[in-house]
Amino acid sequence: MFQILLLLGSILLHKQASLAAPMVKEGCPETCGGVAIPFPFGIGTGCFLDEWYEINCQNGIVPTLKKANLRVLNILLPDTHGERNGVIKVSLPINYSSNVSCGSNGSFTPVSLKGSQFVFSASQNIFAAVGCNINVWMDDTVSTTKGCNSSCRADDHVVRNTTCLGSDGCCQINITSVLQVFSVNFQPYTETAGDNKCNYAFLGDISQFTPSVMDFNTLKASGHSAAVLEWGIANSSKAALEIYNYSSFSNKSYKCSSVSFDSAHPMVMPFLQCVCNTGFAGNPYIKDGCEGGAAGVGALSLCLINWRLHKYIKKRKETKLKEKYFKRNGGLLLERELSSPEGNVEKSKLFNSKDLEKATDNFNHNRVLGQGGQGTVYKGMLTDGKIVAIKKSKVIDERKISQFINEVIILSQINHRNVVKLLGCCLETEVPLLVYEFIPNGTLYQYLHDPYVESPISWDTRLRIAAEIAGALFYLHSAASIPIYHRDIKSTNILLDEKYRAKVADFGTSKSVSLDQTHVTTLVQGTFGYLDPEYFQSSQFTDKSDVYSFGVVLVELLTGQKPISSLREEEGRSLVTYFIISMEQNRLFNIVDAHVLKEVKKEEIALVADLAKRCLNLNGRNRPTMKEVAMELEGIRKTQYPSDIQQNQENRDAIESHDAVFTSSNSSIEMNVLKFSGVQPLLPGETW
Missing domain, CATH: 1.10.510.10 (Transferase(Phosphotransferase) domain 1)
Structure with a gap:
């Protein structure tokens, strides 16, 4: 009877595991530099819907919206529960005045999204200008011109990080129209406007725009600000029609609409957005990408009855598997070195797999620092709060285990301030896990x-x-x-x-x-x-x-x-x-x-x-x-x-x-x- 229950429970567990719906097309990269890249965006031929959705993964770590030439900070699918449209956060160039003191030649080519299914989000961005005694105009090049006045205190003409209400050298305005391209014009309105050394304006993510804590000098020097684009797919694009058959804009697993999912800012969008229906999960932009998440009540009951037995068997299998991996990866050899009177390797050099899983949130893809031919590196935090880099290697040659262990021993003892330090390893996993000091500032x-x-x-x-x-x-x-x-x-x-x-x-x-x-x-x-x-x-x-x-x-x-x-x-x-x-x-x-x-x-x-x-x-x-x-x-x-x-x-x-x-x-x-x-x-x- 227990065997039958175990079999039924295993079938259910297998079915539930299969419900992890794909977010990218088969065989396509899922992330770049820790940023998830869901379809219709994609990296590589055949992985994106059209040229506007192509992501260039520069140096394997920097995702860029190739056609618009904008660095990508985050991509999110639409979400009806969170009342959110599909958004892509990008690094947008700052608009400088012609004043050469800005460290810029004053020229600026507007970022154009014309021809795409992207718009600058009106609800999630704010337009701000920084400078003393100037008018700044934002022109969408079609019909709308909006602006604000920025002034400074008469006694010092200094930009201050306090408010952005027109005084203290900063002003801001909301945008209400659907923008795909805009230009910025600066005009001094007093004779003392020239006292300020640099004027600039930017479109920025409203959630990050807090003048009292924002460092305007750092922002000016960086030349970029984080901004939000909203996106969808074309109503009548050939690719969309072939994939989704939009004779009607819904079916049992997903629905599509041109009306904003953001109820706080209702408006008709110039594109379609699709979401999985209640009871389904996944990516509606992939054919059959929304999969059901509910299992039968009877099967769930069987699973609950069998849960304790399943946990016991699973734990027993995991223990035996860990022992197998530990021996195969040279654990016995390392233990002998640790117990040897002549050995000088600290016991702290051995980590257990559960601690490293916890440190990396079960090796969550959001923790990936980099990937390459030798394996994947994750950012982790140990129980003592120490930040580390954890390398999940690819399979090593079993014939060279003794060499591998000896190298761990040698490298873990190298203590030079200009050499990345190996802190230890974990050998009870299928492939060795290597733990290093975390180096924060790139290459x-x-x-x-x-x-x-x-x-x-x-x-x-x-x-x-x-x-x-x-x-x-x-x-x-x-x-x-x-x-x-x-x-x-x-x-x-x-x-x-x-x-x-x-x-x-x-x-x-x-x-x-x-x-x-x-x-x-x-x-x-x-x-x-x-x-x-x-x-x-x-x-x-x-x-x-x-x-x-x-x-x-x-x-x-x-x-x-x-x-x-x-x-x-x-x-x-x-x-x-x-x-x-x-x-x-x-x-x-x-x-x-x-x-x-x-x-x-x-x-x-x-x-x-x-x-x-x-x-x-x-x-x-x-x-x-x-x-x-x-x-x-x-x-x-x-x-x-x-x-x-x-x-x-x-x-x-x-x-x-x-x-x-x-x-x-x-x-x-x-x-x-x-x-x-x-x-x-x-x-x-x-x-x-």
């Missing part, structure tokens, strides 16, 4: 190449980052008890912490080597544009191969250009080739980042460029060691920033003297050439 690549970055990195910050990377690599090559070759140094693997200090990450292809080795012979791995040509030809990776990759990063810092670009047609796509040719033809300062040229003397640029050129020597023997590179960069910094470098050096000496004390020479696992097959703080292109 060096983003700050050098992402067009959405608010302001470029200063030269002194670039030079400091270069010195920190070099110091970390010198430590890995020379100061650690078991020398480590990174094998994938690139700007996407350099993370920046809350103080914008460099953290070397992604040891997914690294090698640790015995002290008497000079190289390791492996299958060629790395990233095109950073790969040592000598290693590519010989398959022999040395410490000088890391030096070459570091040289490429140094050239990125100098030029602000990507390692590979189709825009460099004459010299080829390679930044290294472009750089070397420019050096040989005395054209170095033609390719250096313009921001760098404004900040620093050419002599200092030439010193760093010469060092980069030596790092990129085709003959590895002629390249400097990372120790020499680190010392030379510290010397350049000491000349330019003597007080800063003294403190920096004292900190580094203290940390490295502490780091040097750990040793794994007594480990019960043989130490020779080891492949870091699964120990990665980050994946290429991921950010924390």
Whole structure:
């Protein structure tokens, strides 16, 4: 009888599990940078309804509405229960006046949504202007012109973050019409209007617009504000008719309407919006995307009767499965190391699966920090409140379990302030879970190449980052008890912490080597544009191969250009080739980042460029060691920033003297050439 009940309960559970309706078309990506992308929006060919709904996932982390060229912050389907229309929150450019003091040339091309099924939301946006003694007009280019007056106190002419009612340098108006494009005009109305250095206006999300707490200076500098678009699908589009058969705008599972679902702001919309009917859930824009959520009363009763038995059996199976995974992932080997008198691995390095599931809300897709070929990284919070990054690796090679465990032991003991720290692992899951310190400010690549970055990195910050990377690599090559070759140094693997200090990450292809080795012979791995040509030809990776990759990063810092670009047609796509040719033809300062040229003397640029050129020597023997590179960069910094470098050096000496004390020479696992097959703080292109 119990077996029959169990079978019926299992059938019901299977049926209920199948009710998780799809939100995207089959085989299409569900998220980009933690933002869910439901159909009719989509990433990749065949995944979106038409060109207006195409999402470009830049660098795997930045979703952009491709045709409108707007960064996407959030996308929501319509919801009748929440009385919400379909909305997409975007990053909208700010409108500056022609005053050059705004840090802008004053030009602004209005964002146009004409031809789309998107409108600027009248109920969820507010139009605001910031400046002293000006009239600001918002023109929808069709029929409506609305404006407001912004004045400042007569005694100081200062914009204040207090109210936005026309005084204190800020005014606001509501928009009532359906907008798809608008322009902004500024006009001073007193002779003292010029006292204010910059005037600007923006359309912004009303839920985030609180003048008393809003930092107008930060908003002005960023050049963008969060705004809300409402969206739907065309009434008569061929694609819509083919998919939904709109002979009538409803059926038993979903309904469609051109009337706003927002009862507080009733109006006819210029498009159709669809929602699943009561009792159904899913995405109405996908054919058969709304699925029923109710099960029969009889089956529910059977499930309740069988619940305790099911829980017992499930718990027993989970326990056995955890034991199986723990053994398969090398748990017994790690336990032996923990219990060994010679072992020096802290017991806190082992996490249990339930704690990590809780930390990540059961690995919720909203917690995803990045995805790549090696696995997925989630943001999590441990029970003690510590924020961490949790890496869910892909399946590891069971033949290399001992190597994997040994690498966990080695990496968990590396304690250098410019290397992302491995805090521990969990081995009782199907694939190992690796826990790292959380690094909040993204990658060096983003700050050098992402067009959405608010302001470029200063030269002194670039030079400091270069010195920190070099110091970390010198430590890995020379100061650690078991020398480590990174094998994938690139700007996407350099993370920046809350103080914008460099953290070397992604040891997914690294090698640790015995002290008497000079190289390791492996299958060629790395990233095109950073790969040592000598290693590519010989398959022999040395410490000088890391030096070459570091040289490429140094050239990125100098030029602000990507390692590979189709825009460099004459010299080829390679930044290294472009750089070397420019050096040989005395054209170095033609390719250096313009921001760098404004900040620093050419002599200092030439010193760093010469060092980069030596790092990129085709003959590895002629390249400097990372120790020499680190010392030379510290010397350049000491000349330019003597007080800063003294403190920096004292900190580094203290940390490295502490780091040097750990040793794994007594480990019960043989130490020779080891492949870091699964120990990665980050994946290429991921950010924390």
